[in-house]
Amino acid sequence: MLTRRDMLRATAAGATVLAVPGLVPAADKKGFTLPKLPYGYDALEPVIDTETMTIHHTKHHQAYVDNLNKALGAAPDWLGKPIEEVVANYKKLPEAVQTAVRNNGGGHLNHTWFWNWMAKPGTGGEPKGDLAKALDDSFGGLDGFKKAFTAAATGRFGSGWAWLVVGGKDGKPLAITSSPNQDNPITDGKTAVLGIDVWEHAYYLKYKNARPKYVEAWFGVINWDTVADLYAKAKKG
């Protein structure tokens, strides 16, 4: 049976391992795993259909996880790092694996966040408090935010993401950006509090080529409570 002292020692050892990933023995490194969705595959119907959610999670996200683990076989110490740290610092990796980690590490991070940015229609709340004020100050309100976010999401050529990030021009609290492929703003030192996947695999089965219709419907599944939490944490630093 574990005593309280054993548990404290285990916690301390865990903290050491996290702080100095290089000390983790290779045998302990299992690598990254596919996180469970916070809801069922049908939860976002009719905005996102069950088949799209199932393929997106079990095939696309799983492939990013598998390929990330494979790429980091060349730098196994990195398998013990938080995924945010991996994506923020991938340029410090051996050059031969940078592109694979950029794409698949970004894919793992982006999708892990994406699932949590969505909620069953009608349950995601709406912006309030500090977040509502920040949207007002940055975009003149929720409608202004939607307009600018839609422009970024539909204007991104090819595959990529549109983001709501902390810190805008002229001291504005928030800004909207977009990125190609699986790039995440964290690599440029920016914190995203919301993002939409505009790869065709995210919407094609239901919306076909009509990305603007997908983006418009997607506003109905945003989990604003999660966005507000992330914004509060980002402001605290």
Ligand code: MN
């Ligand atoms: Mn995707």
